[in-house]
Amino acid sequence: MATTTLDFIPPLLQQGTQLTKISDKSQKKVVFRLDPEEGQILYDSWKHGIVPIESIKEIRTGSDAEYYCSQYGFAGELDKWITIVYVLHNTYRTLHLLAPTCDLKTLWENNLRKLYSIRLGLMHDLDNHELRQTVWERQYWKGAAKGRQSLNLDDVKSICLRLNIDFPKGELERLFKAPDTTQKNSLNFQQFQHFVKLLKRRPELEALYKKLCGEETLDFAKFEKFMKDTQQSTLSSVELKIVFDKYANVDTAPVVVPPPTVVPPAPTLTVPTSTNVSAVPPVSPVLPPPTLSATTADSLAAPTSPPPAPATIPALPKTDVAQSSPSPSSARNMSLDGFSSFLMSQDNAPTQPESNDMTQPMSDYFISTSHNTYLIGNQLMGVSTIEGYIRALLCGARSVELDIYDGPHEPMVYHGKTLTSEVSVREICQAIAKYAFVSSPYPIILSCEVHCGLVQQDMLVDIMTKAFGSALVRVALDEHPNKLVALPSPEQLKKRIMVKTKNMFVSAELDAIKAHKQAAKAAAAKAAHLEAEVPSSSSESETDAQSIMQEIGQEISSLKSKWKKLRGVPSGSTDSKKKGKTKAPMSMALASLLVYTVGVKCRGIDKSQEYDVEQVFSLSENSANKYIKGGAGIEDLIRHTQSHVVRIYPKGSRVNSTNYEPLQYWAAGCQLVALNIQTMDLGYRINQAMFLRRGRQGYVLKPPALRDVHFEALRKHTNHYFDVTIISAQQLPRPTHSSGKEVTEKSIVDPYVEVTHIPPSDNSGGEGTSARKISFATPAVKNNGFNPMWQEELCLPFDCLGGMQELIFVEFTVKQDKRPDLEPLARHISPLASLQRGFRHLPLHDAQLCQYLFSTLFVYINVRDVA
DSSP: OOOOGGGGSOHHHHHOEEEEEEOSSOEEEEEEEEETTTTEEEEOOTTOEEEEGGGEEEEEOGGGGHHHHHHTTOGGGGGGEEEEEEEETTEEEEEEEEOSSHHHHHHHHHHHHHHHHHHHHHHHOTTOHHHHHHHHHHHHHHHHHTTOSOBOHHHHHHHHHHTTBOOOHHHHHHHHHTTOTTOSSOBOHHHHHHHHHHHTOOHHHHHHHHHHHTTSOBOHHHHHHIIIIISOOOOOHHHHHHHHHHHHTSOOSOOOOOOGGGSOOOOOOBOOSSSSOOBOOOSSOOOOOOBOOHHHHHHOOOOSSOOOSOOOOOOOOTHHHHTOOOOOTTSOOBOHHHHHHHHTSGGGOSBOOOOOOOOSOGGGEEEEEESSTTBSSOTTTOOBOTHHHHHHHHTTOSEEEEEEEOOSSSOEEOOTTSOOOOEEHHHHHHHHHHHTTSSOOSOEEEEEEEOSOHHHHHHHHHHHHHHHGGGBOOSOOTTSOSSOSSOOOTTTTTTOEEEEEEOHHHHHHHHHHHHHHHHHHHHHHHHHHHHHSOOSOHHHHHHHHHHHHHHHHHHHHHHHHHHHHHTTOOTTOSOHHHHOOOOOSSOHHHHTTOSSOEEOOOOOOSTTOOOOTTEEEEEEHHHHHHHHTSTHHHHHHHHHHTTSOEEEEOOTTOTTOOOOOTHHHHTTTOSEEEEOTTSOSHHHHHHHHHHHTTTTOSEEEOOHHHHOTTOSGGGOEEEEEEEEEEEEEESOOOOBOTTSOBOOTTOOOOEEEEEEEEOTTTTTOOSSOSOOOEEEEOOOOTTBSSSOEEEEEEEEEEEEETTOGGGOEEEEEEEETTOTTSOOSEEEEEEGGGBOSEEEEEEEEOTTOOEEEEEEEEEEEEEEEOO
């Protein structure tokens, strides 16, 4: 068997070593093994303990593992401790291990980190085709061979079942005999590699390749035309030549196509050669048309003009083949294998890497925001822990929430008036300090609700100062004047931490000003009313006016009394020395931390209300919905967010910590749209996909339409069609048990793909588009979860406000036929603006958007404007 970079794992770890497994309930010695081919940690357990390497989120040792090491009473054994944080079935889990010696702990840590790095690299680097192929082959060879040097027909059948293929017996025998050149009715590893090549044959790519170059190989002229016309590439000819040369010498041998009888039955790929669609001879019956659910059919509005013919792959003119000049013998050509490698590579990525200007005021960005960050369960009875902050920060969240209350000795964090557990502010701040800038260097906002008294408020400031040091923002930047006219940029606040909480002093002053304005406005209205009336006598008019002024005076006096009380002056007295001072509602030390994020109460957002640029208010989703349902409110909210930061949070009735969909609030310009990241629902996936397109930096520049003070773009609607052809899938993931072990009984899936178009306004009345969420589904492919082919053309009409296609999302979901209740096999979700046109392989993910190592969905994508 060929040697690979996986051969570094020592035999000792592959055979197994005894470690102490520690949990809340027990401490017991267990044999752990590291399997490099399968990519798993295995251990003895009644549930057959498995930790897939790809599911690992963190490997903690040393000071990073101190929290749990101390919590379980092993503070003196930190040099032997390993904590592994991983995800299975959308649930975070921790595995705590104690090695008998420091040397064994180091051996485990070093090799585990190396294997994790390799698997993670393969997940994100599609260009390393050879290593990916070798890893895949060894993984399945080892599972079937079980230490033997060859595979028989039954072994190969078990591999096919594990790969989600149920071949008719005759088809499998033909596939098996093709590489069995010695006729021993067995395959060695090299013959198995040949078998795999036959198994992975891609008829749809062969058809596309043949349409591009006929019986010849693909030269640069045809490749360039394909890239510019079909893939809509913006690269120059020089840049395209560099890409072409990268794949031109992958394999120059003639294409050998095995007989169709040895490949699984599959629908035919239709590849047009002109404006009239022509098809490759079919190898299976034509599938039925796509299905549209009743609910989505009802919500699908008629387009402004009749749609053209169904979405088809762009025409490839016949002249491409017929009129192309023969290449000189010295010219480089791209073979079928080279073309296939290119289509799956990062050079043909489905989403375009985007630069992110971080020099604009902070109010110009959507900011990744976590709600109830301390919880890892629901907000009624969940567990409060530092893990919530670590997860949020590693996912790129730049705003996290702390609900702070008086503790027995120091401030604690928990959800008030619920049964949630408590965690200390000190431990949270230490975790934040450690993980703050691991995934992103850009500023963090600590959104605090402070419910503790003055003593522990001062203690809170001391804890934060010691934990964050110079990263904590305590004074304005040198370049900023005393009176801010705009917030600083994320670039200016790089690696800084800001505290946001309600400033009680400012809030009281603003309340007094608001009440004074209201009283003055009422007095003016009353005076105007009296003046308009014909008085019975001048004395009555004067009496009424005096009465009104007296009422106003009493109201102002009451407000002054409240203000004095807030400032520590007893009501009804100006002699504080005689009466003594009452407790202030807020520590001056805490108030001094509020520089660019001063929390205030929302007093409305119409033109009569004024806020300083550093003042931030929060709205529940219910309150926000009242503004975004249309009318003047939405425009006032967008205008306010062009210079001020607004935070949106879920309504309190979401006791299971479900999420709203954030799109409608982003479309209203709101920056801090808080989500429960412990709940991996659609709202979570949209949020993760939004910030993933910027590399999880946590800040995404708003669309130009939301930053335009003249609102010109926001008054323009355009109509479009999203054309997508679901062509095929590659190596769909197998269903697994909760333990991580693959489901083997009745596990051959009948997959189908559902495409969902998600605009900002779904079910909430928000702005951004008037369309509703719509879904189309392909038919199911029977008994094939390995390389199913659909060749299903879908056309989804949509309209867009202000050109904001980055606020329209498309989700591709691979499901099992007749089992829609089960967790989908895989997903891909992206903003429409990020999806590249043409033929693309979409990487498939689990519910948490962790990428599967080998699974992809091959599609054709186009967006057309309605004339």
